[in-house]
Amino acid sequence: MDRSSNVYTSRDVAFRLSRSRREFLREVSSIALGSALMSASPLVRGEAAQKKRKAIVITFGGGARDQETFMPAGQQNIPNLLHDLAPQSSFFTHVANQGILGHYVATASIATGVYETLNNFSAVAPEHPTVFEYFRKDLRRPSSDTWVVAPSNGFNRIGESECKSYGQGHGARVILPKQILSAATSGKVTGYDHLLRDNYETPLYAPHIEGGEGELRQLDAVLKLSVDEFRSHARSVSSPDELSVYIAKRLMKQESPSLLWITMHDIDVAHTGAYSLYIDAIQRTDRLCAEIWNAIQTEPEYAGNTTLFVLPDFGRDSDYDAGGNGFQHHRTGDAASRTTWMMALGAGVRQGVVFDNQIQSIDLVPTLGAMMGFSSAQSQGKLIRELL
Amino acid sequence: MLPHDLHAEQFADYPPEARKVVIAHLNTLKELPISFLPGMLKEVIDYDFKFPAERSAIDKDLIYLSSLSQTQIKDLFQAFALITLPPTLEQFDWINLPSQFIEQQSAYLWSTHQMDAFRKAATEYGDRLRAESPADTLPARRLGIAIIGQGVSSYDGALFQNLRQHGTYFADIKPDNGLQLLLAAVAERAKSLPKQYGHWYIDGGRNACQIPTLTCVSYGALAPVRAALLKKIQTQIQRPGMGPEELRTYLARLTPTDVGMDKAGDPVLDRFLLKLLTEGSGTQIFSTTFAQWATREALRRAHPLTLLVRFAPRQQHRPMNEMLSNSQDNEPDLRGSLIDADMGAYYHWINQQRLPGFERSSFLVWFEGHSQALAIGSSFPRGSDSSSGLDLGELVSLAAS
Numbered sequence: 056m057d058r059s060s061n062v063y064t065s066r067d068v069a070f071r072l073s074r075s076r077r078e079f080l081r082e083v084s085s086i087a088l089g090s091a092l093m094s095a096s097p098l099v100r101g102e103a104a105q106k107k108r109k110a111i112v113i114t115f116g117g118g119a120r121d122q123e124t125f126m127p128a129g130q131q132n133i134p135n136l137l138h139d140l141a142p143q144s145s146f147f148t149h150v151a152n153q154g155i156l157g158h159y160v161a162t163a164s165i166a167t168g169v170y171e172t173l174n175n176f177s178a179v180a181p182e183h184p185t186v187f188e189y190f191r192k193d194l195r196r197p198s199s200d201t202w203v204v205a206p207s208n209g210f211n212r213i214g215e216s217e218c219k220s221y222g223q224g225h226g227a228r229v230i231l232p233k234q235i236l237s238a239a240t241s242g243k244v245t246g247y248d249h250l251l252r253d254n255y256e257t258p259l260y261a262p263h264i265e266g267g268e269g270e271l272r273q274l275d276a277v278l279k280l281s282v283d284e285f286r287s288h289a290r291s292v293s294s295p296d297e298l299s300v301y302i303a304k305r306l307m308k309q310e311s312p313s314l315l316w317i318t319m320h321d322i323d324v325a326h327t328g329a330y331s332l333y334i335d336a337i338q339r340t341d342r343l344c345a346e347i348w349n350a351i352q353t354e355p356e357y358a359g360n361t362t363l364f365v366l367p368d369f370g371r372d373s374d375y376d377a378g379g380n381g382f383q384h385h386r387t388g389d390a391a392s393r394t395t396w397m398m399a400l401g402a403g404v405r406q407g408v409v410f411d412n413q414i415q416s417i418d419l420v421p422t423l424g425a426m427m428g429f430s431s432a433q434s435q436g437k438l439i440r441e442l443l
Numbered sequence: 444m445l446p447h448d449l450h451a452e453q454f455a456d457y458p459p460e461a462r463k464v465v466i467a468h469l470n471t472l473k474e475l476p477i478s479f480l481p482g483m484l485k486e487v488i489d490y491d492f493k494f495p496a497e498r499s500a501i502d503k504d505l506i507y508l509s510s511l512s513q514t515q516i517k518d519l520f521q522a523f524a525l526i527t528l529p530p531t532l533e534q535f536d537w538i539n540l541p542s543q544f545i546e547q548q549s550a551y552l553w554s555t556h557q558m559d560a561f562r563k564a565a566t567e568y569g570d571r572l573r574a575e576s577p578a579d580t581l582p583a584r585r586l587g588i589a590i591i592g593q594g595v596s597s598y599d600g601a602l603f604q605n606l607r608q609h610g611t612y613f614a615d616i617k618p619d620n621g622l623q624l625l626l627a628a629v630a631e632r633a634k635s636l637p638k639q640y641g642h643w644y645i646d647g648g649r650n651a652c653q654i655p656t657l658t659c660v661s662y663g664a665l666a667p668v669r670a671a672l673l674k675k676i677q678t679q680i681q682r683p684g685m686g687p688e689e690l691r692t693y694l695a696r697l698t699p700t701d702v703g704m705d706k707a708g709d710p711v712l713d714r715f716l717l718k719l720l721t722e723g724s725g726t727q728i729f730s731t732t733f734a735q736w737a738t739r740e741a742l743r744r745a746h747p748l749t750l751l752v753r754f755a756p757r758q759q760h761r762p763m764n765e766m767l768s769n770s771q772d773n774e775p776d777l778r779g780s781l782i783d784a785d786m787g788a789y790y791h792w793i794n795q796q797r798l799p800g801f802e803r804s805s806f807l808v809w810f811e812g813h814s815q816a817l818a819i820g821s822s823f824p825r826g827s828d829s830s831s832g833l834d835l836g837e838l839v840s841l842a843a844s
Contacts, residue, residue, distance in 0.1 A: 128604060153556070154556075155553040155554060156553075170556070172553075172554040172555075174550075176686050176687045176688060177686075324760070326724050326725065327724065327725035327728065327729055327732060327760075328723075328724060328725035328726070328729060328731070328732030328735060328736065328783075329725065329729050329731060329732060329757065329760070329779065329783050330782055330783045330785075330786035330787075331776070331778070331779035331780075331781075331782035331783050332760055332779065334782065335779075374789070374790070374793060375793065377797055378562075380736070380739065380790070381786075381790055381793075382786075383724065383725075384724070387562070388558050388559055388562050389562075
């Protein structure tokens, strides 16, 4: 048995992971090492450009590991990310998450730029101001200009922090596809219940999902969909994330928010221990990321002026950490579970460049701020200078 | 309550053997930091229901710690002593509820960014203990066997990808009577190397083996227990205030009697089986997950000389409430189960390699009913292919020799 991983420190392992991603990316995508290209930023600056600038962030809960994605054995699972999106992107091979490895709290941390310490399983608001509040308050944007599309376990509070001293009422509007579906089907979900799968992080705990008048109003007033249209479409999709992407694309068409945040969750089916379902979910997520990218190219409000960020919230446990059970969980806090990647592509981003230097997932918020022209005063992340 | 305030009467509610162990080493336990001691008590409190290998490990650790001076103990636990815990945890009844303490401690460590330091301390402590307590010599090489793909008539994908670099791939073995041949080989080992809980047969379906010298576990045989457990889970989920963490705490408190396991007559095995279902994730709903986790836990806890696991098809993925309620019959997911089991076999080998004597162990995985197998061990060149036409009996004999 190769026990070599035992003699490396966590930092060594993290760097080995990121290097393997870089080498693989360079082989398959002919992308260049970023350090040589640091001088010429293509970012279009200026007030006029910033006003039109849009950003879409896709996080996926239940990070996918290297061996199922960017390593040779995993490449078959991510043809779109690898061959279509990565070559157009600035790719960061070493994104560390030093916070709590639970999906809600980690996503909240990415959205605030601070490692939040809230209870992962409670529907509570983040403690620190979110990127949505910074965006809306500084740029004086209406609530319709920033949206979150999220799975339901606690994410309904992610749009606005409890930091009332910063700017109460400046949060994002949050749309919860499963609640909408539940409302649209009046709770009688026969034929749709595969879209209501929830809470993989604790597979045994499957709470009842309810939607009501508020969700029906969103369906009608925001998405401009009749209940029948929505139900009909829902019948044609096969997973909660597919439903989320459908709603996100509908939002793009109807509301054209400048800051759209989509959290996907199908991959976390890994917590059930079924490897095949985990792989299926990676393949689906790969396809859905490409679908969003294609929507950006075809929607007039987005084409040419939108930056897309794709990042898992964190990784999953290594096969070789005795404290875990490999792909199934993210409980050990080992390097594999704390290390992931990010790709940025679209407006203002260099194409086909890979960066090895370590960044942190909380660095996204200040970077978005610098790109879009708002300040993220309480964020503890650092600017990702490679994107500026 | 801090460790140095401990006295024997506080362990009155411990099972008899566990109490004896604690009292015999009380002075040593009093020297340990609170960030560490409840973790040790979590193991000791179940001493009466532990496998012999686990009891031996606890005894060895405590004897070693008791042999150290105060200064040496302070040095050994220095990193744990630097972990800070809030007064609420110090006041918690960690003597009688160590598992619940660990859960709360874990949440606190994550939220205060001390988890990495704790993890490092625990890893270094484990390494040092292993270095100080050499493992016993095994009477024979350890043998692991995984049978995967039950019911799959054909599969175009590549199997054993993670294992190929470690052993020899056989593309043309004789599959006839494969299961019987492998079971016979395991039974023969159990006869010639008698050891309590030393030889296991784990089945993801119905138990295909009635060999009394083997410790037999099957997903199918646990159907009434799973049903009782799932019924309790459903009831709990409906209760106001119930959340994932509360459910986990509730499950941790269940006893075999609570789910109708009191008639089996082996309290150690019953506790083991219950933990598979209450602590495992997905073991209640997917037979492939059950087989993988049972294999891992049997290896980790019982250190068997032989472990044969036969994966069986799992149910299709459905909404969780539907899977939990077992409300509808559904067709098994044969292809998905094969992929799950292929990974499960890889984890079987990894977990086997974590045990003492790993450098001499052997491993065999077979695609049930087919000609594909892979063997790892000193008789099999790494990363090679073989067109040998051995049958499974000959192959396992080669692996075990």
